[in-house]
Amino acid sequence: xxxxxxxxxxxxxxxxxxxxxxxxxxxxxxxxxxxxxxxxxxxxxxxxxxxxxxxxxxxxxxxxxxxxxxxxxxxxxxxxxxxxxxxxxxxxxxxxxxxxxxxxxxxxxxxxxxx
Amino acid sequence: xxxxxxxxxxxxxxxxxxxxxxxxxxxxxxxxxxxxxxxxxxxxxxxxxxxxxxxxxxxxxxxxxxxxxxxxxxxxxxxxxxxxxxxxxxxxxxxxxxxxxxxxxxxxxxxxxx
Numbered sequence: 154x155x156x157x158x159x160x161x162x163x164x165x166x167x168x169x170x171x172x173x174x175x176x177x178x179x180x181x182x183x184x185x186x187x188x189x190x191x192x193x194x195x196x197x198x199x200x201x202x203x204x205x206x207x208x209x210x211x212x213x214x215x216x217x218x219x220x221x222x223x224x225x226x227x228x229x230x231x232x233x234x235x236x237x238x239x240x241x242x243x244x245x246x247x248x249x250x251x252x253x254x255x256x257x258x259x260x261x262x263x264x265x266x267x268x
Numbered sequence: 269x270x271x272x273x274x275x276x277x278x279x280x281x282x283x284x285x286x287x288x289x290x291x292x293x294x295x296x297x298x299x300x301x302x303x304x305x306x307x308x309x310x311x312x313x314x315x316x317x318x319x320x321x322x323x324x325x326x327x328x329x330x331x332x333x334x335x336x337x338x339x340x341x342x343x344x345x346x347x348x349x350x351x352x353x354x355x356x357x358x359x360x361x362x363x364x365x366x367x368x369x370x371x372x373x374x375x376x377x378x379x380x381x382x
Contacts, residue, residue, distance in 0.1 A: 184367040196313070196359060198369040209369055242311055248367065255301050255366050259313035 155179045157260035165266045174230045176245030186246040235267045270295045274373035281350045289345045291360030302343045307357040355380045
């Protein structure tokens with residue numbers, strides 16, 4: 154069964170460093186998303202992406218964040234200068250276009266730890 | 269703005285028994301979707317069940333069913349014949365339709381005891 158994959162599973166970085174989180178969505182999906190979950194808290198939407206453009210973004214997704222689909226398979230989230238409060242689990246998700254059932258498939262997540 | 273509220277931080281159920289997890293939401297939209305996601309200790313989000321707001325019939329997936337009350341903006345999840353593998357965080361979520369963001373509740377941690 155096709156699935157969303159994410160790498161790395163755990164990333165440790167120093168405050169102020171840049172990180173890139175990688176995702177490979179399901180191959181026939183056209184909508185892509187990033188969510189984050191701070192430990193013990195709810196899952197929060199960051200950004201959605203379609204047709205090589207950001208469709209929607211939350212207040213969390215400020216100038217320090219960017220997304221890119223550099224090739225036909227990868228979808229990346231970059232944090233330019235990490236802060237302690239960026240420590241969280243980051244989930245990538247994808248969904249197929251035009252589906253009446255509207256399911257977003259989630260990857261296993263990347264745990265980001267900022268020291 | 270849409271909000272999703274889960275008022276039960278933790279619930280416990282004995283194996284083989286039935287448990288109901290509560291969720292309420294607020295929206296001004298008439299068409300939308302509601303979901304229950306399961307997050308086991310592995311942290312991966314797994315879709316349990318979905319409900320389209322335009323459908324009056326409550327969704328059912330094997331041992332999982334929902335009680336969708338559109339007027340009351342309530343969307344509870346019933347787990348029948350609970351199994352040890354059902355132990356997880358359960359998140360209620362809402363979105364307006366294809367490609368729109370999911371708004372999650374704060375989650376309910378379900379324990380299943382022998």
